[in-house]
Amino acid sequence: MAYENGVLVYGEAKDGRLLSITGELLNVGRQLADSLGQPLSAALIGEGTAELAQEAIALGADKVFVVDDAIFAEYLHDLHVPAAVNVAKEVDPYIILAGQTASGRDLAPHLAFHLDTGIAIDCTALEIDSSTNRMRATRPFSGGNFRQVIGVKTQPQMATIRSKAIDGAAPDTSRTGEVVNVNHGVDASQSRMKFIESKPIESEGVRxxxxxxxxxxxxxxxxxxxxxxxxxxxxxxxxxxxxxxxxxxxxxxxxxxxxxxxxxxxxxxxxxxxxxxxxxxxxxxxxxxxxxxxxxxxxxxxxxxxxxxxxxxxxxxxxxxxxxxxxxxxxxx
Ligand SMILES: Cc1cc2nc3c(=O)[nH]c(=O)nc-3n(C[C@H](O)[C@H](O)[C@H](O)COP(=O)(O)OP(=O)(O)OC[C@H]3O[C@@H](n4cnc5c(N)ncnc54)[C@H](O)[C@@H]3O)c2cc1C
Known part of the structure; x- marks a missing residue:
C-alpha cells in the first residue's frame, strides 16, 4: 500500500455522534500523518455517519470516507469487515488505525487478515521512527508489567489504540476537508449474523x-x-x-x-x-x-x-x- 496516501483511521459513531475513541484516533493519526508529511483520512462506517464527516474534519481528518447505511447501524462482523476492507482498498493507506474497543478489536485483526498484513494491538502510544519512516508502536505486555515497542514489517502497518491512552483531538471548526461517499458493496442478505438487541446495563449516575x-x-x-x-x-x-x-x-x-x-x-x-x-x-x-x-x-x-x-x-x-x-x-x- 502507498506511502503517499498517509494514515487511515476507522472512527466509531453511535446514536448520531462520534465516540470519544474517534477523537483519540484522529489525534494520534494526525501526529503520524504530520511526521510523514502525508494526509490523514477517516473512515466512518455506520448509519447517519454522513452528518458526522465535518466533525471528523474538525478533529483533524483531511479526507473522510463515508459509508452511511442503515445496515451498519449496529456492529456486525459479517457486514462491517467487508465494508472496511473495501474502504481500505479505495484509500490504499500506509498506516491503518482502529480502536481497541468492543467493535475495533473484532474488526481490526480481521481487516489485517484480509489485507495480508501485520497488526500491533492494544497500543498506548505510536510514533514515526524518523530514520526509517515506519511506525513504532508501544503496548503494555505481560499483564502490564512490561512495555513493548514493536513495528509491523508489512504494509499497510496496522495498530489498535487502547481507549483513553491518548487525549482526544481538540476540534477546530475552521478546518476544511474532502468528504467521499464510498459504495460499500456489501449485500446484507448474505450475512450469517443478525442483530437482535442491545440493552444498556442498568447503573445509576455517571458512567x-x-x-x-x-x-x-x-x-x-x-x-x-x-x-x-x-x-x-x-x-x-x-x-x-x-x-x-x-x-x-x-x-x-x-x-x-x-x-x-x-x-x-x-x-x-x-x-x-x-x-x-x-x-x-x-x-x-x-x-x-x-x-x-x-x-x-x-x-x-x-x-x-x-x-x-x-x-x-x-x-x-x-x-x-x-x-x-x-x-x-x-x-x-
Ligand atoms: C492477567 C491479570 C490481569 C489482571 N487484571 C486486573 C485488573 O484489570 N484490575 C485489577 O484491579 N487487578 C487485576 N489483576 C489482579 C492484580 O494483580 C491484583 O491482584 C489486584 O489488583 C489486587 O487488588 P487489591 O489491590 O484490591 O488487593 P490487595 O493486593 O490484596 O490489596 C489490598 C490493600 O488494602 C490495604 N488495606 C487493608 N485494609 C485496609 C484498610 N482498613 N484501610 C485501608 N487500606 C487497607 C492493604 O494494605 C493492601 O494494600 C490482574 C491479574 C492478572 C494476573
Whole structure:
C-alpha cells in the first residue's frame, strides 16, 4: 500500500455522534500523518455517519470516507469487515488505525487478515521512527508489567489504540476537508449474523469511563458494606463514580463491570481515589491516566503510594468519613 496516501483511521459513531475513541484516533493519526508529511483520512462506517464527516474534519481528518447505511447501524462482523476492507482498498493507506474497543478489536485483526498484513494491538502510544519512516508502536505486555515497542514489517502497518491512552483531538471548526461517499458493496442478505438487541446495563449516575472523579475500593474495603461509604463519597462530587480492583469485584464487594484495570475499565478522571488498593500493575494500567491519584492505605509500603500524587496512611474507615466531611465543607464553602 502507498506511502503517499498517509494514515487511515476507522472512527466509531453511535446514536448520531462520534465516540470519544474517534477523537483519540484522529489525534494520534494526525501526529503520524504530520511526521510523514502525508494526509490523514477517516473512515466512518455506520448509519447517519454522513452528518458526522465535518466533525471528523474538525478533529483533524483531511479526507473522510463515508459509508452511511442503515445496515451498519449496529456492529456486525459479517457486514462491517467487508465494508472496511473495501474502504481500505479505495484509500490504499500506509498506516491503518482502529480502536481497541468492543467493535475495533473484532474488526481490526480481521481487516489485517484480509489485507495480508501485520497488526500491533492494544497500543498506548505510536510514533514515526524518523530514520526509517515506519511506525513504532508501544503496548503494555505481560499483564502490564512490561512495555513493548514493536513495528509491523508489512504494509499497510496496522495498530489498535487502547481507549483513553491518548487525549482526544481538540476540534477546530475552521478546518476544511474532502468528504467521499464510498459504495460499500456489501449485500446484507448474505450475512450469517443478525442483530437482535442491545440493552444498556442498568447503573445509576455517571458512567465510570466518563466520570470526573472515580472513588475505587479494593480488597482492603473488606466487604460490600464498606463500598456504601465509597458510594457516599463519590456522590458528593458532581460527576463521581465508584470503581473497584479485581480483588474487590471478584469477591463480590461491588459489581464486576466496575473493575478498573487492564482487564476491566480504563479510566482517566481528574481525580482517582484508590482506597484499600495495593497498586498492582494490572490495576494501575487502568487508572494511570488519571490527572491526580490519591491513595488511602494502612500499609505505608503499599505500591500504590509510588504512583499517587497524595497519600494517606490509615484505615479507610476513619479516613474516608473525615475526608468526605472536609470535601462537603469545601464544596459548600
Ligand atoms: C492477567 C491479570 C490481569 C489482571 N487484571 C486486573 C485488573 O484489570 N484490575 C485489577 O484491579 N487487578 C487485576 N489483576 C489482579 C492484580 O494483580 C491484583 O491482584 C489486584 O489488583 C489486587 O487488588 P487489591 O489491590 O484490591 O488487593 P490487595 O493486593 O490484596 O490489596 C489490598 C490493600 O488494602 C490495604 N488495606 C487493608 N485494609 C485496609 C484498610 N482498613 N484501610 C485501608 N487500606 C487497607 C492493604 O494494605 C493492601 O494494600 C490482574 C491479574 C492478572 C494476573
Amino acid at each position: 465510570l469511563e466518563d466520570a470526573d472523579v472515580v472513588v475505587s475500593g479494593g480488597r482492603g474495603i473488606g466487604g460490600p458494606e464498606g463500598f456504601e461509604g465509597l458510594e457516599d463519597l463519590a456522590a458528593i462530587f458532581d460527576g463521581g463514580a465508584v470503581g473497584g480492583s479485581r480483588a474487590a469485584t471478584d469477591s463480590g464487594f461491588t459489581a464486576p463491570e466496575r473493575m478498573v484495570g487492564i482487564t476491566g475499565v480504563i479510566v482517566a478522571p481528574n481525580l482517582y481515589m484508590a482506597i484499600g488498593i495495593s497498586g498492582a500493575s494490572q490495576h494501575l494500567a487502568g487508572c494511570g491516566g488519571a490527572k491526580t491519584i490519591v491513595a488511602i492505605n494502612t500499609d505505608e509500603e503499599a505500591q500504590i503510594f509510588g504512583s499517587s500524587s497524595f497519600g494517606v496512611v490509615g484505615d479507610y474507615k476513619q479516613v474516608v468519613p473525615a475526608f468526605a466531611e472536609e470535601v462537603k465543607k469545601l464544596l459548600q464553602g
